[in-house]
Amino acid sequence: MKLSALLGAVATVGLMAGGASAGTLDDVKAKGFLQCGVSTGVAGFAFTDASGVWDGFDVAVCRAVAAAVFGDGSDTHVKFTPTTGKTRFTALASGEVDMLARNTTWTFSRDVDLKFEFVGVNYYDGQGFMVPASLGVESALDLNGATVCIQTGTTTELNLADFFRVNGMTYEPVPIETNAEAEQNYLAGACDVYTTDASGLAATRANFPDPSAHVILPEIISKEPLGPLVRHGDNDWGDVVRWVLNALIIAEELGITKDNVADMAANAGDNPEINRLLGAEGEYGAMMGLPADWAVKAISVNGNYGEIFAKYIGEETPIGLARGLNALWTEGGILYAPPYR
């Protein structure tokens, strides 16, 4: 009995690990759809709409990748696996999902020790604190002795411990599995503070009955570059996801939008970079094992990076995030994609 339990576990781990070896791009093509790990629900970033279709800033990356591979980013060619902070890495490492686009912070140990490959950054974030306005707290340094809700298994958990220790403050952590539970605890007052990435705070606050009753404190206590990631060691697949993300950013630089992409692809102009990106010049798609017009399809789903940002989390949306660091390098941000040549 004891032994069989042990064996079962060993076998499970072994088999899960076994699924991770073949070429992911071929696997994806063979099974006909992309399996994408997303979060269990963060407004703006990954959510299901009224008809149960996944949508959001992170989801858009998945759909663009699916469109690049299959020419179509609809649910026929991409399926979503909701993952918690705890289950996401196991899901990716075991091959349950082909890629993860789930506000995941790029860190050394995840990159090197956990054997993942971050293909880029789709949102430059930092950890912040949200408190009820009625508490009268104006700085995170006033939070000594507070009860803090955190999502367990995240980098925020570690930043939080360091922040309070370095500043000689104490706190009572309330570890929580998902954003929804955190919301419930925070709104009930079971914790004074909710801490996560500032973008996540804004998204969560937008869902509150009365968003104005809550303030996000000015301190940003960490760097949180969030980006899609794939398993380490499958460089071909990593390249595909990396360049789909880059293509979205380059498209914004070059002024390629959802509306004009078909037109620009059909009538090649004299900007060689646009021509290369949209497949009118060179054999760039074939080099990755994708059709020549992969970027056209990827951009057609939700538009370029700027359009995706504006549609899901931009200032016009309830989330209301400014571009800030996430503006193009030409516009004062740090978003900078390598040249497409």
Add this chain to the structure above:
Amino acid sequence: MSEIATNAPAPAFRVDMLWTDSRYRSRFFQVIAFVVFIAAIFWLATNAKTNLETLGKDFGFVFMTQPSSYDINQVLLVDYTSRSSHSTAAIVGILNTLLIAFFGCIAATIVGVLAGVARLSKNWVIARLMTVYIEGVRNIPVLLQILLWYAIFIETLPQPRAFKGDTATASMVFGDAVAATNRGFYLPGPVFVEGSFWLVLVFILSVVGIVLFGRWTTEYQRRTGDMVPPQLRAAPMLLAPVLAAVVTFLVWSTGLLVFDIFGGADGAEAARFLGLEMTLDGAVVHVALFALLCFVFSRLSETAAIRTAILIVPVTLAFGLLALIYGTNPMVWDFPTLKGFNFDGGIHARNSFVALWFALSLYTGAFIAENVRAGIMAVAKGQTEAAFALGLRPKRTMNLIILPQALRVIIPPLISQYLNLTKNSSLAIAVGYMDVTATLGGITLNQTGKEMQTILLLMAFYLSISLTISFVMNLYNENVKLVERTSSYGFGLSFANLFKGPWDNMRKGDAKMREDYGVWGWMIPIALFYAFWLGIMLHYVFIEDLSERASYFTWTTYNQLIALLMIAMAGGVLSTIMLKGSRFIDLAVVEFIVFLCAVAAAPLQRLWDSLAWIFTGSEFGRADVFPFGDVMPEIGFLQGLSWVPEASAVFVIVTGAAIRIAIIAYAGLGTRPNVTYLNRIREGRA
């Protein structure tokens, strides 16, 4: 016919006889099964190894020594900060698991026994209510119940902020002693100050006194048939006012109950005895308490009243005396007060803990109730009728006749309910209770990505804790189960018997008639010794502060194996003594003697060291002068204990291992005689 059969020459061996001849068949298939089993293990292990290598992950436990970098809200007994190691975080989680398992098992037993008995009640309403409780609770998944309790706590109870300021919407109960908030329950906690050692000592002596009194009454009843001498019949009535006064004094002097009924703002305050404060409302409350206690105590039976008196009167006298001697009360209450965001001081029972505790106790209690009911119904109705015919009242019938017989039916399923509760406590993460699944199997796993290692450690922990619970409960079961003629050899040690004196614990059954009667008792000190030794080693290897020693996970493989071997040896001897009883008594004794020799050898070695120091000038570093000295430089607990130098330890390990192997060989290959080696020698049979 038989003549022919026995004299017939054995037929030549043919291959097909392996499966046609019953002499070979069973062993042949066992060998096949064994080979297949080993091959399966081998395949799984290599598969896991290959796949881990493919992923570029190594299999090691060194990550357990790295700083955990996360904070844990509920930390018991050990020092833990976010700078402590992952292994310390795992220990914190283990202690939290044990805490919830301990309180859960106690509460579930109480709930279960009450509900089980009440479901058989003649009172229709009570019986049906219990049916509803049992059928309802045990058919709803326990996870939902945990979440429900948690949601109730966080949604209905007030926030700590609500207690604040002039416009407070919530207030503490029991005279500012207890605060129920949606972050948990804040209770007054005892603080032991100067002189409390004597208080604890008096308390322990009182407990011993109660045990002695119990033995005396049992003996008296056996001799005379009366439970207590006639002159003690009036004990409850006489003792009730004394006891009530004593308890009221204790409550008043520690300031536990300070009500604010007449508006006098006298707040909760410690150390009232010396201040001799007494307000009007305080007087009313305490007089009421006194009257209530008088009534309660006067209802006790003679023995119960005397036991209660032994328990509380000396302690109270000691309390007053110590307060006069030292000038402060030896024990004061630390009351929770609102500071900043939260309450501070006292005991904080977090909602995650309370919700988990409620849900697990009620859920498991429903199952235990059914076990109890089954046990009671298994006792023939004639027993009750006979008891009634003898004039016993229903309560005594239940306590003296039914329950003792029902227990032997109840205990075995009760063991598995305890195990279920302990294993179900791993659902704790659902409400953010930091048990070992949440620390080691949750955050540590997630932050380090070592799924395989953490899950293996976690399984090893749950396995050992489950086996320990089952082991202890089996000992108890041995004690209560029906005594049969041959049971003396299956009869294990019991903790209860430790109090009866080591030499007479074989009174059951026909044990007194056995030739080795009394030999058993000698095993108790040996068992205690091994338990102590095992505890020291486990503490050193896994718990002791890392600044005192190198972490186990960074030792060389050789030293890791040696340490594991030593732990396994001590545990093995302990469990052999406890489980196998006298079957291996002689071998265990030999191993113990070897150990004693090794300890005795220590002074000799010290002499050797001193000589070496005098003549060679070398340090006391035994590595230089003694051939075994450098075998285990990192097993520091042997160096730390001056009476066990390394060489002796090596001696113990080597000899002990040899003896273990002998024991295993004896058990596996020997003929398993039913009497011990010592006895066979005595009878000239060996």
